[in-house]
Amino acid sequence: MDKLYEPLVQLLEGTVRTPDQFTADQLSNYGRIFQWTPRFVVHPRSQKDIVATVAFCRSNKLQLANRGSAHSQSQLAISQGGVLLEMTAMNGIGAVDEKALTVDVEPGVVWRDLTHHLKKWNLVPPVLTNNLGVTVGGTLSMAGIGVASFKYGSQGDNVVEMDVVTGDGKVVTCSPEKNDDLFWAAIAGLGAFGIITRARLKLRRMKPMTRTYYLLYDDLRVFLDDARLAMDSGRWDHLESWGAPCAQGTRPAAGKRQVFAKWFYPFHLTVEYDPGSPPDDAALLAGLRPYDNVYTDDCPTIDFLERMVPVFELWRKAGTWEFMHPWIECILPWETAADCIEQVLADTPPGIQVGGHVLLWPAKGKTSRSKNFMVPEGDNLVGFGLLPAIPQKFWSEMSERLENVSRMMLMFGAKRYLSGWVNFTPDEWREHFGARWDELVALKRRYDPDSILNPGFVPWTPAP
């Protein structure tokens, strides 16, 4: 038995597992790119457990990683030889403040559970991610973006207050007004500055029904013009879009024949409404120039929020959920977006639709106040993501191409979204954070002086 096992168990209300008890999931994350074996997996029950675990790690020189649903794909939510905190048992939802429109939650709360909990009040968090199976602590540590981000920013922008256990073991309540440096370090902070143990989230009132117009575009530039029009019109509550390939057979590419596609762009525009007051279709769609208006869907808003659940269930049933997921997501400047997207998609095989997809999301540059969620300059931005599911045997062939996609995005002025597969050099990390880098390094020294939290991803301290 590991000599540190008993001393650790004695400190905690929660449970401690050793390698002989680990499940395969605990050795990797959704990316399935890294296989790391922690020394212990801890399931904390309370903030006190987390404080005790941090102190234990510091005194025993162990590194500490934390995870919610482990949807990250790089060196996050996994641990090599350290302690892995699984936060899923800390999933309490506090009282809803209907006047202030807030709710307090623990970090292991899954967004889907929260939306169902809030349904009876017709309340909802302003921004929800497409995948509702991820945790509050996880997405706040990443930024958390969704189909309403063009209006409300990131999920991190919709936090009123948090409790954070820092890397030196202190419990700090922080907000944009109080201990704001820690607050903005922890939001989109990749878990590097502290562990979120409570978040007070903003809520908004939702209307019970949604109507979604399924428009289709055959021209990227027309789609982007309409996306900007839709964002600026103030008519829409949610905007969502994709790249959809129509396979065209094979053509030569770099010495061999490859399947290629003509790309189309579905654009789903959604409004919420009250029963008995359906939206005016013609007024809403005025000025838009789609190739086709494919379908119009009315459904309860709660069902709309869960619209991707059947897709993810299909991926699980088909087995692609277990494939590698080196997702490459970025936020592009509006001016270069079309050129970048066209270049990348010209080389993207239609098979990306098997267990994955190509995301496009029109965004506004000024909706997020988050200091760590890096986006290019500009009033209008375009999110773009290749989200493939790759069998292990294709990894060596695909990894170079995907890295080139990432490099190309950067050359077009993009900033990467960091939940996906990011393989930056130290210089690229500095470039990513820009002027924020030196502040973050200083905050890391201040709040995690022993550098125990979530090591292995961002090189906050130079290699010895």
Added chain:
Amino acid sequence: MTLTFGTDAWSQALVAEINGSSEYRNAAAKWGDGFNGNVLLVFEADGASPKGHALLVKLVKGACLSASFVPGSSHPEAGFGLRAPFSVWKDVLARKTLAATAILTGKMKVEGDRMTLLKHTAAHRALVSCAAALETDF
């Protein structure tokens, strides 16, 4: 037939290869349309070859007008330059390294408007693919 790199026979074979390539014709249909699309490929001397070479390839709208080895490492008729040590070029032409990787990682230097080059990545890949298709004695 194996051709010796750096000879007229090699450069003429490249012209024929480019003009016979549907990949190049499609990918480069807009290359050189409204701008100087001539590309100077500079093979810098290193351990893989003690002698450097520069190849000027005149390209416009999916076609190759001519290709010739030229003296020096720059040329007034070139609109763009791709410059790398010989060993990098050998790896690219042997398809051991993707040309895109060499460019994007800085192993191959780009001269000219980088954004224009970025917008035509399939065209450069097809150009390099044509060169790689030649059976070459370096």
